[in-house]
Amino acid sequence: MERRSFIRHAGIAGVLSAAAAPAVVQAQAALRWRLASSFPKALDTIYGGAEVFAKKVAELSGGKFNISVHAGGELMPPFGVVDGVQNGTVEMAHTAPYYFFGKDDTFAIGGAIPFGLNSRQMTAWMMEGNGTKLMREFYAQYNIISFSGGNTGAQMGGWFRKSLASLADMKGLKFRVGGFAGKVIERLGGVPQNIPGGEIYQALEKGTIDAAEWIGPYDDQKLGFAKVAPNYYYPGWWEGGLELAFYLNTKAYAGLSAEYKAIIEAASAYAHLDMQAKYDARNPAALKQLVAQKVKLAPFPKDLMDAAFKESMALYSELSAKNPNWKKVYTDYANFRRDQNLWFRFTEAQFDRYMQAAKL
Template sequence: SVATPSLAADALPSLNWRLASSFPKNLDTIYGAAETFCNRVKELTEGKFNIRPYAAPELVPFNAVLDAVKDGTVEMGHTASYYYYGKDATFAFDCAVPFGLNSRQQTAWMMHGNGMKLMREFFAEHNVVNFLGGNTGTQMGGWFRKEIKSVDDLKGLKFRVGGFAGKVLAKLGVVPVQVAGGEIYTSLEKGSIDAAEWVGPYDDEKLGFNKVAKVYHYPGWWEGGAQLSFYVGKKEWDKLPKLYQAAIETASLEAHVNMQAKYDARNPSALARLNQSKILLRPFPQPVMEACFKAAQEVFSEEAEINPKFKKIYTDWVAFRQNQTTWFSFAEDTFSRFNSTHKLK
């Protein structure tokens, strides 16, 4: 291309921001979404708006990104909103809810349902402006030392699993355990936990779970389409020039689609490699799925009873989910089902 004209050196402010990611650098797909985003914003502003991503836990622990943005410790974050389920279950709608939306449905709810509007209202109370920041697609159910063959097998199971799913599974006797990412492998190996879940084949292979637990269950019904989010401090956002706001808006959507494409492209060969290490790839039995679904419905009802914010969003979300799953069951699911059993050559 021809010599590049420049933005006038003094027309736009030079800004140096810090972005705290909830993810370590070696999980390069999920951490990489922040890099994709920051690089594009820099390019769109010819280097004037420089957002530097920091991997967890360099600035703050993985689950302290919300507070860091809220308090102004950092200007931005990249995180999974359900990490803040303990503060308020409502956060989960910005990421994943058990038996919830798949990734396309989640994006549709956010962009063209009421999702973004409702979540922006909710996040405003935390001084945060939220943006889409990737989606993992339906995750795997995790790695188990023993195969889950019945609902009874869940009783007493020490499972490293996140907030919302933990609450659902506790109703069936599971003991949800919190273990920092770096310690999951050792905990599984030692047997201080019986099972652990992270995302899917590409990440799980890196984390080495297949070496210490042989049963790989699916699907991760608590993360049917787990969305990541970028957080921007409300005060900082309001001060930005319109051009910089536009750069954030568009670059976040690029990172959103790019991250999922990367996972989708990488997961199949990772699964094939894992499969060579003599793992047992098994669906959760139907009665287990049904019991978990029933327990999830109970948790939703209980939460809606006591939490008006949750109830407000759940009401909108559950109607959207019903319409989506009905529509997807026609063209989309029928096509996928046929294709999955028909090999072209």
């Protein structure tokens, strides 16, 4: 075919193709999304994770992709964000997966379960193990695709108005605890309360609850729990490393260009690392300040820990027998946890134990 003939025949298609390409770019150029958080603005660590993410998305897109972040209760209740994303009311959310165990207990594995993985192990399972793959297969039932959204590290066990001498003191105790862990608290004789972060102080102050856990010293100090409950217990055996998640509506995500999808992935990874670093850097000073205020630090009684471990393992066996979603994800999670603990036993745990006993 002669060059002039080719141009004549291909000209219209070529012009249309050339015109179409910029139109696609232009459609993406002024994209605006809304993100519903489950957390109050006062917490620059956990709520701030979504702001860090949104800022990085804007930076990486040259200001073309903007995501407005809304605190829990602004657009929808803190525990309503899964419904909001699933139904397309908002394009995405930032939350703790275990809040939604009432829909399916499997949600909790994507966040934290009692005597589960620590933060490094959770990151390894998500990024190099089957964690992200398995959780996304599960979340697809809810019209959601997930990205890691931060980790708090191991948490404290919470604030108690009265001291705990033994497991027996858990009986009848009204305890605000995050999501799924309440199932184990209930098996220990406690009365779990699932209350959003912004409402905990008032409930604790009024005596509506007897105890409450949130995350750790830095956030707990901001929320003022030491003023109304002087006994601070550790460790948070139900949250060895809470994984936060960014939930995106699958249709909204599918409509993104390849470039914007890559930006979402990069920004979530950045926000994930940033949150962990903030908690590790800020918790030590906050703990020192709390101790200086005469907060009473104490480990949970051993019989309580032993009973909690036993009941947790029994619960997981029961769930595996009746919930196919749970069994599929937990089987892989448990195998990964076993191997990780074997490895950490000879390395991380031994090193940490020695360093923490050394006089530096």
